[in-house]
Amino acid sequence: MTRFNFDLQTGETGPLTKAPRPDMVNLPLSGQTPLLGVDDQVLNGTKVSTADNDFDGDMHAPLSGRIREITPHAMRIEVTGDDKAPASAPCTGKGDELRQWLRDRGVNTRNLYPAQTLIINAVPPEPGISIFEPLLRDYRKTLEIGLDLVKRIVEPSKLFQVVAKGNKANAFANCTVTHVTPVYPNGLDPLVIKTVTGREIIPGSRPDDISILSVKDLYLIGRAAETGRPLTETVMTIGDSNQLVVVGTPVGFLTAESGASVQPGDRVVIGGPLRGLAAVNLEQGVDKDASGLHILRRSESAAVTDNPCLGCGQCERHCPARIMPGMISRCAEFKQFRRAEAFHIHSCMECGLCAYWCKAQRPLLQYIRLAKYELALLADADKEPRTETDATDGES
Amino acid sequence: MLKPLTPILTVAVPPHIHCGRTLRRYVLDTLVALLPAAVMAVIAFGTDALRVMALSCATAVLAEAACNRLMKREQTVDDYSALVTGLLFAFLLPASAPWWLVAIGSAACIGLGKMIFGGLGGNPLSPPLVGWALCRISWPAFMDTNATMLMSDLPPPLQQLKYFGVDAVSSLDPVSLLMGHQLGGLGEIQIIALLAGGAYLLLRRHISWHIPAGFIGGLLATALIYRLLDPAAYAPPLFHLLAGGAIFGAFFLATDESSSPLGSLPALLFGIMAGAMVIVIRVYGIYPDGVPFAILLANLFTPLLDRIRPKPFGGPYSFFDEEDAR
Ligand code: SF4
Numbered sequence: 001m002t003r004f005n006f007d008l009q010t011g012e013t014g015p016l017t018k019a020p021r022p023d024m025v026n027l028p029l030s031g032q033t034p035l036l037g038v039d040d041q042v043l044n045g046t047k048v049s050t051a052d053n054d055f056d057g058d059m060h061a062p063l064s065g066r067i068r069e070i071t072p073h074a075m076r077i078e079v080t081g082d083d084k085a086p087a088s089a090p091c092t093g094k095g096d097e098l099r100q101w102l103r104d105r106g107v108n109t110r111n112l113y114p115a116q117t118l119i120i121n122a123v124p125p126e127p128g129i130s131i132f133e134p135l136l137r138d139y140r141k142t143l144e145i146g147l148d149l150v151k152r153i154v155e156p157s158k159l160f161q162v163v164a165k166g167n168k169a170n171a172f173a174n175c176t177v178t179h180v181t182p183v184y185p186n187g188l189d190p191l192v193i194k195t196v197t198g199r200e201i202i203p204g205s206r207p208d209d210i211s212i213l214s215v216k217d218l219y220l221i222g223r224a225a226e227t228g229r230p231l232t233e234t235v236m237t238i239g240d241s242n243q244l245v246v247v248g249t250p251v252g253f254l255t256a257e258s259g260a261s262v263q264p265g266d267r268v269v270i271g272g273p274l275r276g277l278a279a280v281n282l283e284q285g286v287d288k289d290a291s292g293l294h295i296l297r298r299s300e301s302a303a304v305t306d307n308p309c310l311g312c313g314q315c316e317r318h319c320p321a322r323i324m325p326g327m328i329s330r331c332a333e334f335k336q337f338r339r340a341e342a343f344h345i346h347s348c349m350e351c352g353l354c355a356y357w358c359k360a361q362r363p364l365l366q367y368i369r370l371a372k373y374e375l376a377l378l379a380d381a382d383k384e385p386r387t388e389t390d391a392t393d394g395e396s
Numbered sequence: 397m398l399k400p401l402t403p404i405l406t407v408a409v410p411p412h413i414h415c416g417r418t419l420r421r422y423v424l425d426t427l428v429a430l431l432p433a434a435v436m437a438v439i440a441f442g443t444d445a446l447r448v449m450a451l452s453c454a455t456a457v458l459a460e461a462a463c464n465r466l467m468k469r470e471q472t473v474d475d476y477s478a479l480v481t482g483l484l485f486a487f488l489l490p491a492s493a494p495w496w497l498v499a500i501g502s503a504a505c506i507g508l509g510k511m512i513f514g515g516l517g518g519n520p521l522s523p524p525l526v527g528w529a530l531c532r533i534s535w536p537a538f539m540d541t542n543a544t545m546l547m548s549d550l551p552p553p554l555q556q557l558k559y560f561g562v563d564a565v566s567s568l569d570p571v572s573l574l575m576g577h578q579l580g581g582l583g584e585i586q587i588i589a590l591l592a593g594g595a596y597l598l599l600r601r602h603i604s605w606h607i608p609a610g611f612i613g614g615l616l617a618t619a620l621i622y623r624l625l626d627p628a629a630y631a632p633p634l635f636h637l638l639a640g641g642a643i644f645g646a647f648f649l650a651t652d653e654s655s656s657p658l659g660s661l662p663a664l665l666f667g668i669m670a671g672a673m674v675i676v677i678r679v680y681g682i683y684p685d686g687v688p689f690a691i692l693l694a695n696l697f698t699p700l701l702d703r704i705r706p707k708p709f710g711g712p713y714s715f716f717d718e719e720d721a722r
């Protein structure tokens with residue numbers, strides 16, 4: 001296998017194009033409760049499910065058609081056309097009212113809260129994902145509308161835009177542009193926050209006074225405000241082009257449109273090769289977070305093994321969180337999950353570099369995620385009153 | 397209704413790509429790095445050296461296979477790591493070592509040095525050194541590279557230094573030491589070939605520079621201190637570096653992944669510590685060459701050194717109360 005290039009420079013990209021309309025969409029339903037049932041008719045923009053937590057956006061049908069099947073993971077809609085539900089009036093409010101309005105229109109509002117510092121992350125999240133480039137170049141107006149809306153919620157006193165060196169900034173008004181070295185993983189939110197503020201935030205936690213959004217977030221919020229229509233699209237890099245794709249488009253449809261053939265044993269990765277999600281089958285629909293599509297042939301993808309950890313320290317040398325992924329994986333391997341905390345598992349920002357470099361080809365990130373998951377369960381169990389027979393995990 | 401899933405995709409956790417290095421290739425790299433020294437050993441000591449190396453490697457592989465069988469574990473000999481351990485152990489032996497010594501030592505490397513701790517990656521001490529220490533203590537006469545090789549006209553530098561003082565070694569030319577004209581373990585004294593192997597490992601980023609640099613730096617600095625104290629009693633630093641197994645230890649023994657610290661600073665300290673101990677043992681110890689014991693001692697400090705960690709990103713952080721997080 002050739003050495004992967006971690007360069008985050010995007011170079012020149014073509015315009016944003018609109019992906020063709022699929023005949024069927026599979027809306028991902030995780031964290032959502034469906035509102036409609038099988039055989040219901042939907043229009044483009046009909047709300048089909050509500051989010052279970054209070055920051056995820058609700059889900060809307062991206063095209064018109066009929067619901068064919070609902071499973072816990074997905075809602076399949078047979079597309080018959082593009083008849084639109086009436087657009088709603090723009091929201092003139094601000095603060096929480098506006099936040100609710102956005103959430104109701106499908107926008108993830110997790111990072112929308114009052115904060116002194118607002119950071120616009122324009123660094124590509126992964127090599128080979130260049131969606132920010134055409135957005136910053138050609139969709140100035142939409143981005144500014146989005147930024148205005150965001151400002152009405154966040155009310156920042158300082159605005160930063162972070163850009164990878166060598167990529168065009170096309171900066172917003174009144175914002176400080178900060179450059180980072182164009183190398184993965186510098187585009188990950190925790191590292192971007194650190195570049196701007198010098199502060200390290202435990203990945204996955206939310207700092208009170210910093211809100212961070214990507215260029216794509218601004219674009220989609222801006223688009224929702226511009227059109228008055230709910231968010232049912234995402235922007236993805238597919239091959240060399242950047243496309244506006246309706247949420248739920250089956251990955252198989254996208255690969256076929258791009259002219260690629262998928263062989264048995266390949267991986268179809270939604271997102272980038274280091275952090276992306278492997279599609280279960282070709283029918284799986286893309287979600288709102290999808291930012292890229294990669295086909296990885298069997299021969300070029302990582303084959304993991306159950307080799308023991310050698311203790312070579314290779315993983316540790318590449319870890320941006322300065323922790324010991326090898327030791328954490330050993331803890332997880334032997335179910336000593338609490339011990340993984342002593343090795344600072346929560347500092348991990350899931351960049352995937354450790355497993356990329358592991359000589360023993362251990363599935364390090366998988367071990368880390370498992371341990372994080374088990375720790376969350378243990379922490380939940382801890383909240384309940386302790387009993388004598390409390391289950392313990394090995395060493396602790 | 398179950399739909400036919402064609403094509404069946406591979407589903408896995410990210411990252412979906414890998415640098416392409418494999419465990420086996422990694423171990424083979426070490427073998428390649430050891431090859432020049434092995435060839436030089438055969439040139440210097442003839443078929444005796446070949447006999448010891450072959451026997452040691454074969455015993456190591458068989459011992460690992462037997463241990464795996466006994467422990468009812470999957471066979472692991474195909475990762476070649478036992479082969480490398482066997483060769484490293486052979487490098488420490490005199491070419492005259494009797495067959496039973498080689499066999500017992502090599503089996504001890506694998507059994508006591510490695511498998512008892514769960515196999516590859518679990519060993520707290522460098523496996524070849526465990527076998528070496530066992531033999532050195534149990535059968536000192538057979539392990540003595542000088543006494544058993546009386547037929548050879550090569551000079552044994554460290555023994556001369558130990559028993560006859562600095563004057564005895566002042567005639568030894570560093571270049572001839574470098575070329576391997578000395579008595580010692582059959583492979584450990586092939587200095588120039590080992591340096592080439594070490595450079596290869598460094599270039600392939602197989603080992604990082606911290607341990608060898610620390611080791612050599614620590615050794616030279618400590619030797620220099622003694623030398624400055626009394627040039628009449630202590631040998632020059634360069635002599636210490638080129639005589640015996642210092643280079644071998646710095647590049648091949650101290651860098652054993654599992655028994656050396658992970659971080660950069662701990663690795664550097666580990667190297668310095670081992671290097672300094674070499675001189676201390678050579679000066680005060682009863683054994684002429686301090687390298688193996690120095691590294692074993694440093695191995696014991698590895699868990700302690702590994703506690704020197706940079707602050708984790710944004711942390712430390714725990715889900716649980718202070719007393720709970722252990
Ligand atoms: S995925 Fe691995 S390398 Fe990346 S932050 Fe987590 S532990 Fe470190």
Ligand code: SF4
Nearest residue numbers: 309310312313315326
């Ligand atoms: S890179 Fe792999 S083998 Fe090396 S220390 Fe990390 S987990 Fe262990």
